[in-house]
Amino acid sequence: MEADGATANRRPLKSRGTRWAAAAARVALASGISADGVSILGMAISLVGAAVLVTAFADPWHFVIGAAAVQLRLLCNMLDGMVAVEGGRKSLYGPIYNELPDRLEDSLLLVAAGYAADPRLGLILGLTAALLAAICAYVRLLGGTLGQPQDFVGPQAKPHRMFALTVGLIAAILGGDPRLCLLVVLGIICAGTLLTIVRRTLRISKRLREAQ
Numbered sequence: 001m002e003a004d005g006a007t008a009n010r011r012p013l014k015s016r017g018t019r020w021a022a023a024a025a026r027v028a029l030a031s032g033i034s035a036d037g038v039s040i041l042g043m044a045i046s047l048v049g050a051a052v053l054v055t056a057f058a059d060p061w062h063f064v065i066g067a068a069a070v071q072l073r074l075l076c077n078m079l080d081g082m083v084a085v086e087g088g089r090k091s092l093y094g095p096i097y098n099e100l101p102d103r104l105e106d107s108l109l110l111v112a113a114g115y116a117a118d119p120r121l122g123l124i125l126g127l128t129a130a131l132l133a134a135i136c137a138y139v140r141l142l143g144g145t146l147g148q149p150q151d152f153v154g155p156q157a158k159p160h161r162m163f164a165l166t167v168g169l170i171a172a173i174l175g176g177d178p179r180l181c182l183l184v185v186l187g188i189i190c191a192g193t194l195l196t197i198v199r200r201t202l203r204i205s206k207r208l209r210e211a212q
Contacts, residue, residue: 009150010081013159024075025082035084039097042076045069046105050112053169057116060173066113067169070162073105077158099137102158106133110189113165116172117182125186132193133161139200148207151200156192164189 015021028038049069056062080097084090091097107130114126136156144150154160168185172178 009144010085011152011158013078016078016082021078021082025079025086028079028083029087029089033083034091035080035087035089036091036093036097038076038080038083039101042073042080043101043104045072045076046108049073050108053109053112053116056172057178060178063116063169063172063178066109066116067166070109070166070169073109074159074162077102077105099141103134103137106130106137106158106161109165110161110186113169113182114186117179117186122179122183122186125183125190129161129186129189129193132190132197133158136193136197136200139197139204143200143204143207146204146208148204151203153199153203154192154196155199156189156196161189161193164192 033041046069049066049072052062052069053066056066084094110129110133111123111126114122114124114129116122117125137158140150140152156164164185168182171181171185175181
């Protein structure tokens with residue numbers, strides 16, 4: 001989720017500077033919730049979204065609920081950093097809540113979307129997307145352990161993955177073939193995330209060479 005440590009390693013988000021984001025942060029701060037509490041809320045929302053998605057074909061509107069859960073998860077991902085940094089509510093365990101919930105949320109939503117698409121091929125794509133998302137985050141953190149700024153470059157960083165997933169879920173109820181919509185989107189997420197892993201790795205390697 002949003003950086004709970006040095007602001008230099010926070011994910012650059014244009015939305016963080018908007019009026020609605022500032023208003024949402026004020027509401028969160030007024031409620032007394034901690035940054036870690038916002039992170040936990042994001043996990044709970046993702047768990048609900050995943051549970052709804054695995055039963056999506058029992059009620060197509062579950063796709064809309066799932067899409068809402070994806071976006072609310074991202075809202076929590078942004079607010080936990082704003083509460084921690086701008087609100088001054090950093091905690092000792094912030095670095096843990098900063099990263100671990102994100103990995104769980106990615107896996108829950110991507111795997112559930114894959115299962116909703118198809119219990120076989122879709123599930124394989126969902127599992128692959130979740131694995132690649134974890135590796136993508138690992139490469140970002142690897143750069144940090146090497147003394148480099150954490151690299152949030154895409155084309156399929158977390159916000160891009162979640163945007164694609166949201167579009168796929170909405171298309172699943174508005175489009176012609178829900179399963180095909182989700183399979184295509186998960187395929188795009190897998191390919192884009194793999195490209196992101198390669199790109200970030202090359203950028204780390206370039207910085208290491210330049211530092212010699």
